[in-house]
Amino acid sequence: MEILKFSKSHLDFQERLKTFMDREVVPNIETWEKEKKVPKSVWKKMGENKFLCPSLPAEYGGIGGDFLHSVIVIKELARTNHNGLAAFIHSDIVVPYIESYGSVDLKQKYLPLCVSGDMITAVAMTEPDAGSDLAAMTTTAVEKGDHVVINGAKTFISNGVNCDLAVLAAKDPKEKNPHKAVSLYLVESKTPRFKKGEPLEKMGWKSQDTAELFFNDCMIPKQNRLGKKGAGFKMLMAKLQQERLVCVVSAVFFCENMLEWTIGYLKEKKRGKKLAIHSQAARFALVEMATQAKMARVFMEKLVSEHMKKKDVIIETSMGKYYTTDLVKRTSLRCLELIGDYGSLEECPIARTFRDTRVMSIFAGTNEIMKEIIARFTLS
Ligand SMILES: Cc1cc2nc3c(=O)[nH]c(=O)nc-3n(C[C@H](O)[C@H](O)[C@H](O)COP(=O)(O)OP(=O)(O)OC[C@H]3O[C@@H](n4cnc5c(N)ncnc54)[C@H](O)[C@@H]3O)c2cc1C
Structure with a gap:
């Protein structure tokens, strides 16, 4: 009854990943659950073994795989019965924004680091008063000359503590139509005035470093905008x-x-x-x-x-x-x-x-x- 057809190279990838999970992940889960995060060194090892962003092409260091590789990663992570090492959020949810909407320069700069595990990513949309209704977000991005100044706070951001790079949704306060006001920006976590909260104490996903992010006059280059201004939604x-x-x-x-x-x-x-x-x-x-x-x-x-x-x-x-x-x-x-x-x-x-x-x-x-x-x- 199986519809999906896995090739030999998919199955080899899965075998390697299984061995990796049994060796590097399973024995450490209890510790990570207590520490409320997964060490960055494990993400790095995932990258070194080509388990991150498997669908990215060789020019960015990827293996040029397909979504079946992602299905395998999700399956093997589920087998470990924990959700701290949320590689699928990085590989299949956040990085695709950069791949699809980033300029050539942004892609060349960031994608190889996402593949290698040197950069862990997060997507920051939700705010304390804007969850399902994202149009209600209040984080602002004001473009001035070559820069963008960001102010606001995001919450419940997966990989929030570990992230080195966030895809951030923020509004132009001058645009009154909320659906035309939102743009997406890449913000490096080392940017001055970008602060991270502590991992939130959740009932589940305990080793996942879900956190709040704060931006207080945080300034990034305008070229870090993904796609056109106002096309965020x-x-x-x-x-x-x-x-x-x-x-x-x-x-x-x-x-x-x-x-x-x-x-x-x-x-x-x-x-x-x-x-x-x-x-x-x-x-x-x-x-x-x-x-x-x-x-x-x-x-x-x-x-x-x-x-x-x-x-x-x-x-x-x-x-x-x-x-x-x-x-x-x-x-x-x-x-x-x-x-x-x-x-x-x-x-x-x-x-x-x-x-x-x-x-x-x-x-x-x-x-x-x-x-x-x-x-x-x-x-x-
Ligand atoms: C563990 C975890 C990880 C997360 N990771 C991320 C992340 O990485 N990045 C990020 O940006 N966000 C993240 N989120 C936030 C998540 O996307 C929001 O929690 C979600 O969008 C819902 O928003 P809310 O919790 O504010 O609920 P609300 O929108 O306040 O909804 C509360 C209740 O009202 C219902 N409701 C709301 N509007 C309607 C409607 N129009 N019609 C019918 N019912 C409605 C909802 O279904 C829900 O039952 C994460 C959340 C959790 C718990």
């Missing part, structure tokens, strides 16, 4: 399909992993004289979850395949985003119920998945916003 919209697809892919792999682990556990766990897996209630629950995960997998693979053909599947991707991120939450809860008391211990891997998958229906557009988009395109 259009660029953000154009990149949403891939951003949401990343969430779909990740949610499906988390569902599959949780089921695999729970089935393994119930096959070993005795309840009285019987193994837990022999209870009809458990079997029906597992079969139902496996059916839903399988259907989600087929839909996800179809979306990936269409996306790789450059088709507009924004409606279907929005459907996939709300369905799979709801499914992953339901699956985590039901698995925990089947596991019983052990599921309440920190050492049970599903406990972490349960916490980590909570945010998936919130970021990259909430599930209510997904339904709003689908309704707007299909019902009006």
Whole structure:
């Protein structure tokens, strides 16, 4: 039933990545979860091994791969059951802005550093009072001569502490139409008057360094603008399909992993004289979850395949985003119920998945916003 076809070079890439994860990531996750971030040295090793930005061409140091390489990275990261090393945010969500909208100079300057892991990126859109409604953002960018002066604050920014470069959305205060006021800028974190907050204390994604960013008369060169002035919203919209697809892919792999682990556990766990897996209630629950995960997998693979053909599947991707991120939450809860008391211990891997998958229906557009988009395109 698989729709996606992986070549030998994809499978070799996956084998190398698996070995890397087992050696460099899995043994360190507990420490990173406590420290609320992943050391930059691990990002650097990811880069050295060509696991970052795999779809970028050789001229920037990439392997010239495709979105299937990204699917493999998301799959292998899901297998580690943590979300600190959010390489897919860097490779598949942020860097594509630079690749698509950066000038030749910006691409030559930054893309090789993104591939090598010398620069970790973040995208900074959300503000304390502007989440779903990005038009309400108040961070300003005033272009003066050769420079741009930025003032404002962003929050809930993934890779916020580790980032060396942020794609920042900010408004021209003189433009009254909010949809024409937003531009995107590349801001290096070493820029004077760019400050980072501490990692936010989240219920899940604990090793992900989600943080606030502050800009106080922060001055960057005008040439760091991505695309045309005022085209920020259009660029953000154009990149949403891939951003949401990343969430779909990740949610499906988390569902599959949780089921695999729970089935393994119930096959070993005795309840009285019987193994837990022999209870009809458990079997029906597992079969139902496996059916839903399988259907989600087929839909996800179809979306990936269409996306790789450059088709507009924004409606279907929005459907996939709300369905799979709801499914992953339901699956985590039901698995925990089947596991019983052990599921309440920190050492049970599903406990972490349960916490980590909570945010998936919130970021990259909430599930209510997904339904709003689908309704707007299909019902009006
Ligand atoms: C772990 C994590 C990582 C994140 N990473 C990033 C990042 O890297 N960069 C970044 O810019 N942002 C990031 N975000 C922010 C994320 O994109 C926002 O949380 C999201 O857009 C929702 O905004 P909000 O939380 O302010 O919710 P709100 O917009 O305030 O929504 C609150 C509730 O109201 C509902 N609602 C809002 N508007 C409507 C509407 N029109 N119709 C129906 N219901 C509606 C929502 O669905 C939700 O249920 C991250 C968030 C988290 C939790």
